Amino acid sequence: MTLDCYLHDNGAMAKEVAAFAANPQREIAAFVSQEAQGKVEVPQGYTRILYILEGEARVEIDGETADFQAGHLFLTNGRTKIVYEERPQTAVVSFYFKDSYFTDSLLTQFAEEQQLYRFFVEAISEEFRQISRYMIFHFAQMTDVHVYSLLLLKQVVKMYYFNNKVTKAAFVLLVVEISQGADQALVKKDRYVANDQLIEEVLAYIDTMIRTVKLEETADYFHFHPNYLSALLKEKTGQTFTEIVLHKRIQLAKKNLAQTNLSVQEIVEHLGYKDKAFFYKKFKQAVGMTPRTYRIHCKEGK
Incomplete structure (x- = not known):
């Protein structure tokens, strides 16, 4: 197909995205870089989809660099930093979305x-403004993901980059198609x-250990500082790490007392x-009786 959206270097990309940003009527933009010279920086501040149409490119995402081929698709929020360098006979399509594009409907x-x-x-919530989020997929060439990318x-x-119903329908088709193959196609995602x-x-780790x-x-x-993890547990559960461990151990003790013949x-x-005395004290504080008394009550069906 013949399009007027081809870019050949980083300067052209920056210029086009700046024009997109300056126009309040434009909520979505799409460009193709074809055999671009030098590195191309993908401007931050927008939700973006990058898809390698053909060839291969070396892509740096949040400081990590790897080679990707045709069929690789990058879904990123506005915080993620992406720079890519195309190999010969390579074309990459880039979609940019302003937050206003993602209406409830x-x-x-x-x-x-x-x-x-x-x-x-x-991607459009305040909570993640400063957190890089991305997913990288690899789809076989000439799948419906390829077709719907070109359609969009x-x-x-x-x-001319303005919204209409057909544009949004093409976007929804692309998203659904990506989603249908996501489990098999996902090759990398952010660490968040x-x-x-x-x-x-x-909590599952505590149970295991x-x-x-x-x-x-x-x-x-x-991979957290102990103080951070302790504060996070307190915020989310209302209990300190020590209180959580004690509670789980008491619950496990009650189960063993009621269901096994193990000695106290x-x-x-x-x-x-x-x-032993320390645990007896904590058990009685939590349950209202000693472990031995609790076992007797369980056997008596009380």
Whole structure:
């Protein structure tokens, strides 16, 4: 197809994106860099989709560099830093979206595609303004992702970059197609883990390591400073790390007392306590009776 959107160097890209930014009527832009000379910086501040139409390029994303081929697709928020350098006979299409593009009515059209729906919602939220978020996919050449990328490109350029229903329909088709193959095609993503998901993983780790778990080792496992992890747990659960561990150990002790014939001493040792008196004290404070009394009550069905 014949388009007037071809760019050949970084200066042309910067100029076109600046014009896009300055025009309040434009919410989406699309360009193709073809055998561009030198490195091309992808301006930040916009949600972006980059797709390698043909050839290959060396791409630096947040400081990490790797070679990518035709079929690789990059989905990024406005914080992610991307620089690429094309090899001969290479073409890369870039889509830029202002936050205003993502209306509720548009997002609703692919709400069932949970992974990508969440990505676009978070991309325009204040919470993630300073956090780089991206996903990199690799699709086989000439799949529907390729077709819909070209369809969206053609429609955006045809409408001189202004929105219309067909443009948005082409965008939704592309997003749904990416989503349908996302599980198999995803090759890399940012290292960010949402706090709620992180807390679930930390609690699961504590369960697994309940006998020997320590704050410093847990923080090191998740690559956090102990003080940060402790404060995050307190904020999200209302309990300190020590309180969480104690609660889990008491719950496990109650289960063992009720369902096994292990002696109290064996249960205490299994939970990682060397000081039996200390655990007795904490157990009684939490349950209202000693471990032995609790076991008797369980056997009596009380």
